[in-house]
Amino acid sequence: MLATADGASLSMIQFWRYLTSALLLGAAARYERRTMPEPTGRPPWRMLDLTVLGGGAQFSVAALTLSALRYLPAATVGFLFYTFPVWVTLWSAVRGIERLTPLRVAALLCAVGGITLMVGAPGAEAMSPIGLMLALAAAVVYALYIPLMGVRQRGLPALGVSHAVAVGGTFWFVVWSVSTGALFTVPSMREFALSVTMGVLTTFAFFGFLTGLAGLGPVRAAITSTVEPLWTVLLGVVLLNQALGAGTLLGGIGVLLAVILLTLRPGRVA
Numbered sequence: 338m339l340a341t342a343d344g345a346s347l348s349m350i351q352f353w354r355y356l357t358s359a360l361l362l363g364a365a366a367r368y369e370r371r372t373m374p375e376p377t378g379r380p381p382w383r384m385l386d387l388t389v390l391g392g393g394a395q396f397s398v399a400a401l402t403l404s405a406l407r408y409l410p411a412a413t414v415g416f417l418f419y420t421f422p423v424w425v426t427l428w429s430a431v432r433g434i435e436r437l438t439p440l441r442v443a444a445l446l447c448a449v450g451g452i453t454l455m456v457g458a459p460g461a462e463a464m465s466p467i468g469l470m471l472a473l474a475a476a477v478v479y480a481l482y483i484p485l486m487g488v489r490q491r492g493l494p495a496l497g498v499s500h501a502v503a504v505g506g507t508f509w510f511v512v513w514s515v516s517t518g519a520l521f522t523v524p525s526m527r528e529f530a531l532s533v534t535m536g537v538l539t540t541f542a543f544f545g546f547l548t549g550l551a552g553l554g555p556v557r558a559a560i561t562s563t564v565e566p567l568w569t570v571l572l573g574v575v576l577l578n579q580a581l582g583a584g585t586l587l588g589g590i591g592v593l594l595a596v597i598l599l600t601l602r603p604g605r606v607a
Contacts, residue, residue: 349520354539356507357532359500362499393505395509397478564592
């Protein structure tokens with residue numbers, strides 16, 4: 338929101354964001370490989386399937402959600418996208434990747450309920466079928482990305498995998514920016530600084546999520562990710578002076594309760 342206030346295009350912002358992340362993660366991954374006692378194998382960013390899968394999925398999610406905003410309000414798009422933990426849970430259960438335990442179902446319900454209170458469920462008014470399909474497609478793509486990436490990154494360093502995702506995302510955003518002509522637009526210092534700042538934050542986000550995915554598994558990682566809109570709302574209150582309503586507070590409690598439930602063992606639920 339701050340970066341687009343001066344009229345900067347989203348494709349250009351995303352390009353600088355992913356390029357910054359790719360450079361930082363690349364430097365960190367190279368340092369890690371040089372300091373490892375016995376570095377083996379190719380670096381993950383040279384594995385085309387990993388780069389295309391990770392970067393392509395991240396680009397697809399961004400392109401689909403941004404396209405959905407042309408037809409639906411931001412709150413509706415946000416609600417539909419954050420159904421992805423449901424799809425991750427169902428997909429993992431069908432594929433036998435993770436069991437669908439009562440504890441995980443309870444955490445999933447708390448998370449979805451919290452998102453509903455924070456973002457707001459779609460109203461009774463008619464929704465654009467195109468916008469609906471685009472937003473749900475983004476959720477499904479992300480839901481497929483999480484368990485597939487969880488399997489693909491086994492045995493690989495999370496730092497290197499994060500770099501591969503950033504490199505792939507940079508490539509696709511270059512293609513998008515070139516097609517729209519945004520890549521050839523010189524950003525202002527404010528736009529550039531904000532884009533680079535987002536890239537730095539994305540560096541930690543990619544590394545943190547993929548590290549958590551390796552340790553938690555796709556279902557718990559997906560449900561835990563629902564804290565993202567909670568932090569978004571809280572930062573909106575601090576940075577943009579947005580109002581903090583009762584729905585946000587109750588929804589945040591629901592999301593945090595879901596995260597707490599995921600830390601319990603099945604025998605400790607009572």
